[in-house]
Amino acid sequence: MTMWPPDPSTLKRPVYRSLAESLIEAIKAGEVRQGDRLPTHRDLAETLGISVQTVSRAYEELDRQGAIAGMVGRGTFVRASASDTRTPWHRIGDGDEVVDFSMLTPVTGDIHEKRLKATLAEMATDVTPDVLFSFRPRATLSTHAETALDWLKRCGLEISRAQVLPTNGNTSAMTVALMTAADPGDLVVCEDLTHHTLKALCTYLSLDLAGLETDAEGIVPDAFEEACRARPVRALFVMPSGLNPKAATMGRRRREALVEIARRHNVTIVEDDAWGPIQPRKPAPIASLAPERTFYFTSFTKSLLPGLRYGWLVVPETLVSATANRHMVTNWMATPLMAEIGTRWLKDGTAYELLEWQKATLERRNRIAAETLKDLDVTSSPNGLHVWLSLPERWNEDAFVAHARNEGVAVAAGSSFTIDLTARPNGIRICLGCSSEANMVRGLEVIARLVRNQPEPALLTM
Incomplete structure (x- = not known):
């Protein structure tokens, strides 16, 4: 069965993202290869029965991910190989209402903005x-x-x-x-x-x-x-x-x-x-x-x-x-x-002030994560920026990541970090530096519910 262009009936909302993801999957499967020329925006829109604007937005997303490249006068070509597209983060857009556990960052707050602005103002004069x-x-x-x-x-x-x-x-x-x-x-x-x-x-x-x-x-x-x-x-x-x-x-x-x-x-x-x-x-x-x-x-x-x-x-x-x-x-x-x-x-001590703030914040977030994910197979480190969750056998790693994403939670698949691509660690990395503590709790509750519940049969073979 041909994966690309996709069957229009398989596209989900938002359609532009679904279309972009379908090309990434085709690249991973080897059906679309590096250097292949893609259809024009108008031709693909007519084939799929969607708007040219939707195709353009999908191509823009793929270009941001480094999966494709446009060449003036020649068209749009696949730039990435399967391994190049296997990144642990999900490149969340500004309009997405998603709890992003996929990107490993420290926690930030108003204090960081205030301290940086003060330093920049000081540097402007001396x-x-x-x-x-x-x-x-x-x-x-x-x-x-x-x-x-x-x-x-x-x-x-x-x-x-x-x-x-x-x-x-x-x-x-x-x-x-x-x-x-x-x-x-x-x-x-x-x-x-x-x-x-x-x-x-x-x-x-x-x-x-x-x-x-x-x-x-x-x-x-x-x-x-x-x-x-x-x-x-x-x-x-x-x-x-x-x-x-x-x-x-x-x-x-x-x-x-x-x-x-x-x-x-x-x-x-x-x-x-x-x-x-x-x-x-x-x-x-x-x-x-x-x-x-x-x-x-x-x-x-x-x-x-x-x-x-x-x-x-x-x-x-x-x-x-x-x-x-x-x-x-x-x-x-x-x-x-x-x-x-x-x-x-x-x-001036700002680094040490922010360090102590970070340590206290991460200590609190790790306690919350431990409580929310209790009784699950989780490993962590003191004040760590992430925890590791081993998935039960009934869950396929890719299926869990996709299902969590559909529930508004982005996590990093364990296979993104493996050296041997045939090895399946069947786990996810959950980063704790997302924007707010309330969002973190909401996202962790979704993950805990998914792990504890029996997945739908179709998800076991994704």
Whole structure:
């Protein structure tokens, strides 16, 4: 049966979104392939018996998702492959009345707007020429790195300023770290469920990527050891402090065991600690146990404010020069205005004020989530930005995600994070940073009801 163009009778309201989703499904199924030319807006509208405006809106949505691209004078073409479209978030539009648990962000409130506006007003009168005009303001960036040392100390690291590389958030830090840690063709290993962009990033860098067996604490040391014996492993990418999709927190002994294996097999470690000091009483970072071989990164993006894309990559001392060169060719430098805002917040205490606000808010939201989802198979971490919900066997993961979306709740499918696309974790990630606590409670109640109720038979085979 042909999936694209879809049978008009299968389109649901809103029709533009249903039409867009049908193309994504056709791409995933391999029926529509990268480079295929799509019908014109008018031709598709006539075929489906819908308005040209509806088709245009669907194509606009697909263009925002990166699934298609329009070329002047040539038409509209499929740009994405099946793996490219598998993102954990749902790109909620301004007009959607949806509780969005799919996007991992910190909680924000009026306090963030007030503090940012005050800082911008202050900068309008006294920002230095180095920040505004220097093409590569070495002195200013040096000050930015120096000021970050206290924040990194709260993360558990005692380091020198020379090891700190200011970055435009976690994504640029992760890219630079992997570029420095491994060469094309090398093997990188990670948790079997990991950061949703890691697989694509390794593909672009021509790195082989393999997932390792995990348990309640994360990577199983025996699995890491076995991988190292089977083939030289160049780098271990790890999210040990609750950031991984299943919200697993690795204890100190487990961290020490992985470090011991990494040292014996000469493996470089890349440690993702994007949440930084949000979580209380977490074990010391792996970077503090093996500073000679560990890249560590964190930022304000997940801990304070989504739009403040400013963070730091902590680099092993012997790799400072190589890392700086790779950062220069990919990012040139951290955006000075962003770095200046972050630095001022560290100096005047705003960062620590917002940190305590975030910790208290997330602690409360995690308590609410635990109560609402009690008796279900849920894992979480202290003050975590998300929880993981394992679905009962009667529920198919994709069917649950689709059904929740129809009920006005967007969640992230567990398969969005898997390294082996044939593996089905049959679970969902629920992010707790949505706009209001009332919306969060409403969305969690919908999820709890769906999990506890028997699904309709048709949903079992979606």
